Amino acid sequence: MQNRIEIKDLMSASAASLFACLADGRVHSGAQLADALGISRQAIWKQIETLRETGLEIHARPGRGYQLARPVEQLDKNLVNSLVKSPAVRATVVGAVNSTNQSLLDARASHGQALLAETQLAGRGRRGRSWISPPGSGLYVSLAWDFDCGLTRLAPLSLVVGLTAAKCLRQLSEAPVTVKWPNDLFIQQAKLGGCLVEVSGAAEGPCRAVVGIGINLFPNRAMSSVSQAWTTLEDHGSGPGRNRLAAALLDGLASALEQFEADGFAPFYAKWDPYDALAGLPIRVVSGQKVMIRGTAAGIDRHGQLLVRCDGRIKTVAGGEVSIRVS
Numbered sequence: 001m002q003n004r005i006e007i008k009d010l011m012s013a014s015a016a017s018l019f020a021c022l023a024d025g026r027v028h029s030g031a032q033l034a035d036a037l038g039i040s041r042q043a044i045w046k047q048i049e050t051l052r053e054t055g056l057e058i059h060a061r062p063g064r065g066y067q068l069a070r071p072v073e074q075l076d077k078n079l080v081n082s083l084v085k086s087p088a089v090r091a092t093v094v095g096a097v098n099s100t101n102q103s104l105l106d107a108r109a110s111h112g113q114a115l116l117a118e119t120q121l122a123g124r125g126r127r128g129r130s131w132i133s134p135p136g137s138g139l140y141v142s143l144a145w146d147f148d149c150g151l152t153r154l155a156p157l158s159l160v161v162g163l164t165a166a167k168c169l170r171q172l173s174e175a176p177v178t179v180k181w182p183n184d185l186f187i188q189q190a191k192l193g194g195c196l197v198e199v200s201g202a203a204e205g206p207c208r209a210v211v212g213i214g215i216n217l218f219p220n221r222a223m224s225s226v227s228q229a230w231t232t233l234e235d236h237g238s239g240p241g242r243n244r245l246a247a248a249l250l251d252g253l254a255s256a257l258e259q260f261e262a263d264g265f266a267p268f269y270a271k272w273d274p275y276d277a278l279a280g281l282p283i284r285v286v287s288g289q290k291v292m293i294r295g296t297a298a299g300i301d302r303h304g305q306l307l308v309r310c311d312g313r314i315k316t317v318a319g320g321e322v323s324i325r326v327s
């Protein structure tokens with residue numbers, strides 16, 4: 001169904017409403033919650049367990065009720081839309097969805113349609129990996145964008161998205177966010193977030209992108225299953241509220257994508273170096289289990305390809321199915 005977003009709320013409606021009730025961080029009695037949600041106290045207890053399974057820390061206060069270990073600023077569609085300056089962007093907020101990227105793709109969302117979710121039940125990462133998305137602990141946002149320039153010119157788009165997200169995060173927090181080529185968001189060798197850019201359309205004509213960004217804001221137990229070093233924005237000082245951050249990212253993306261279509265990659269290439277997480281580091285370029293190149297990261301070229309110094313020569317690496325490991 002073109003231009004309409006049909007969201008199936010997969011975390012049960014009760015669990016999502018319960019999360020909303022608890023978000024203020026105060027103690028809520030079982031009776032009060034049961035009343036507010038119109039379900040039994042037994043059902044409240046079950047939904048509390050469902051929320052705990054997502055990694056949320058919820059204290060049971062004997063004789064008093066339940067309390068979220070930390071208050072959460074809930075995503076608010078009206079607030080996000082009032083903070084966004086770009087006339088092209090319209091944001092929708094949902095409690096739970098499989099993947100914000102997938103929802104926009106399935107809905108063939110129109111230009112400028114953005115989707116934010118409190119939690120993703122099947123969040124997707126690059127190269128077929130999953131993206132753990134516990135409620136209230138991160139930001140999960142996607143934006144649909146149309147281009148007329150053709151897929152061929154979109155090759156460096158994922159770098160544009162990573163660079164724009166890192167720039168926004170630096171402007172709104174004290175965190176020294178960098179980009180690990182092509183678009184992982186890093187702070188001091190630990191992953192803060194990532195970007196998933198999915199494109200379709202004509203090689204030389206109209207095409208469309210769904211751009212998704214996931215950022216770890218607060219620690220959550222569920223993250224302990226992540227194999228690589230990770231960090232959260234909170235670990236690096238107090239960040240902005242989630243709604244303000246979402247609006248800034250959407251605005252930043254809208255103007256970057258407009259500039260990219262008009263001027264190509266050149267203005268972004270010029271800004272890359274201070275954000276380069278890999279510069280000068282010994283790296284391995286890996287495809288599947290196979291090490292393709294070993295060398296020293298030496299920045300990017302004008303097309304957004306990674307440069308690797310190897311036996312005194314420079315090799316270029318295009319985006320796609322490779323991953324970069326720091327040796």
Ligand code: BTN
Binds near residue numbers: 125126129195213
């Ligand atoms: C990666 O580093 O592997 C990319 C992670 C991208 C995660 C975001 S969260 C919002 C959007 N929806 C998804 O399913 N994935 C992206």
